[in-house]
Amino acid sequence: MDPSVVKAYRALHEAQNAISRAQTLDEALQEGLKTIIGNCAAESGVIWYADGQAGNALRPFFWVCSTDLTSCSHVPGEGSVGRVFQSQRAERYLTFTEGDDPWTVRDFAGIDVTAMICVPFSAGERELGCIQFINKADGSAFTAEEADVCEMMALLAGMALDDNENLLPMWKPGRTIIEVRDVTREFQNGDTVTKVLKGVNLDVYEGEFLVLLGESGCGKSTLLNILGGMDHPTSGSFKYMGQEFANADQKTLTEYRRDNVGFIFQSYNLMPNLNAQQNLELIASLVPNPMDAVEALRIVNLAGREHNYPSMMSGGQQQRVSIARALMKRPSIIMADEPTAALDYTTSIEVLSVMERIIAEGTTMIMVTHNEEICRMADRVVRMRNGRMDEVTVNRRKAHATDLVW
Numbered sequence: 001m002d003p004s005v006v007k008a009y010r011a012l013h014e015a016q017n018a019i020s021r022a023q024t025l026d027e028a029l030q031e032g033l034k035t036i037i038g039n040c041a042a043e044s045g046v047i048w049y050a051d052g053q054a055g056n057a058l059r060p061f062f063w064v065c066s067t068d069l070t071s072c073s074h075v076p077g078e079g080s081v082g083r084v085f086q087s088q089r090a091e092r093y094l095t096f097t098e099g100d101d102p103w104t105v106r107d108f109a110g111i112d113v114t115a116m117i118c119v120p121f122s123a124g125e126r127e128l129g130c131i132q133f134i135n136k137a138d139g140s141a142f143t144a145e146e147a148d149v150c151e152m153m154a155l156l157a158g159m160a161l162d163d164n165e166n167l168l169p170m171w172k173p174g175r176t177i178i179e180v181r182d183v184t185r186e187f188q189n190g191d192t193v194t195k196v197l198k199g200v201n202l203d204v205y206e207g208e209f210l211v212l213l214g215e216s217g218c219g220k221s222t223l224l225n226i227l228g229g230m231d232h233p234t235s236g237s238f239k240y241m242g243q244e245f246a247n248a249d250q251k252t253l254t255e256y257r258r259d260n261v262g263f264i265f266q267s268y269n270l271m272p273n274l275n276a277q278q279n280l281e282l283i284a285s286l287v288p289n290p291m292d293a294v295e296a297l298r299i300v301n302l303a304g305r306e307h308n309y310p311s312m313m314s315g316g317q318q319q320r321v322s323i324a325r326a327l328m329k330r331p332s333i334i335m336a337d338e339p340t341a342a343l344d345y346t347t348s349i350e351v352l353s354v355m356e357r358i359i360a361e362g363t364t365m366i367m368v369t370h371n372e373e374i375c376r377m378a379d380r381v382v383r384m385r386n387g388r389m390d391e392v393t394v395n396r397r398k399a400h401a402t403d404l405v406w
């Protein structure tokens with residue numbers, strides 16, 4: 001066998017081992033990159049990682065070179081890194097000649113680049129970024145075989161990451177907007193006291209889709225009512241943006257609800273004698289800075305239905321009007337209590353698709369449901385049992401509403 005092929009296989013094998021031994025994503029990427037750089041005798045290497053923020057800027061995640069790259073970033077589509085990330089096609093500059101990409105040659109963070117290989121880096125369907133190998137340590141050019149190894153390496157590293165869910169990048173929570181500590185809720189009927197919430201602790205992060213799941217009667221709606229400022233805990237602390245509301249008076253709670261929380265329930269609670277637009281305009285008069293009713297209907301895919309009365313609309317359409325009504329106050333959080341329980345499969349998906357878009361645009365969503373399948377769309381799933389939080393799971397791979405089947 002050709003010695004260069006043997007060498008390539010050895011490099012791949014070593015890098016794959018390094019990745020499978022790793023305990024964290026950081027370790028996997030660092031060990032993988034070091035191994036290939038060693039095998040290709042490259043001078044420098046950088047893993048550029050899409051930061052997942054708006055714009056998906058590519059930032060250096062790990063690098064082997066003497067220059068500090070902390071302040072570097074790339075725009076998708078621009079420069080070799082951005083182009084490779086966007087096109088998912090490798091760029092190979094085995095040696096640079098006159099006329100090659102001038103940005104890469106001259107300005108790469110002060111490194112005098114003479115040869116470069118830049119390959120896409122993805123795990124399964126998720127595009128993570130790209131990996132750049134720069135300059136041979138001895139000043140010679142990269143060989144075509146080495147370029148193949150680098151490409152194959154990035155592919156295998158991505159597959160190894162895809163196989164090992166634990167190594168996939170963690171979902172990063174936004175800042176905490178709601179903090180619930182040791183919350184209990186008891187109901188007194190005559191001499192009997194029912195303990196419904198028995199010490200709940202929960203943080204809700206900005207922009208997340210949190211699903212509350214649990215058997216009938218476990219306290220989901222009771223908890224949601226406290227989070228939404230419709231009820232007080234018997235004991236414990238409930239903070240929104242650092243402000244304590246556990247013992248707040250009615251006026252303060254009403255203001256909290258009005259300014260921050262949109263509600264959606266199983267029943268649509270639309271006024272039957274008002275059309276869709278009028279149902280929304282009823283809210284507009286109650287809140288500061290309301291959204292335009294026609295715009296809110298457009299967001300829920302009901303443009304043109306402004307003058308329809310509830311009786312003329314399907315359950316899914318009525319529920320979308322009630323979502324539009326929740327949007328009217330431009331809430332930072334939407335709390336939805338079994339919003340699809342009364343709907344058939346197709347209309348449920350319509351409603352969930354609308355919610356998915358609203359979440360993607362930055363609204364935090366807390367949804368109570370019995371439907372396990374909806375959990376696949378969530379960032380986090382909180383399972384409640386008998387007044388307590390039983391388990392919290394983070395979804396590393398979120399499904400789209402249209403992927404759900406039941």
Ligand SMILES: Nc1ncnc2c1ncn2[C@@H]1O[C@H](COP(=O)(O)OP(=O)(O)OP(=O)(O)O)[C@@H](O)[C@H]1O
Nearest residue numbers: 187188194196214215216217218219220221222223
């Ligand atoms: N105002 C109240 N007075 C007395 N008991 C109440 C009150 N509100 C709720 N409960 C009791 O608290 C328990 C939890 O109710 P909750 O509505 O929170 O359950 P849930 O998890 O939302 O159930 P479901 O899935 O059926 O909607 C139930 O046993 C219920 O009877």
Ligand SMILES: [Mg+2]
Nearest residue numbers: 220221222337
């Ligand atoms: Mg309930």
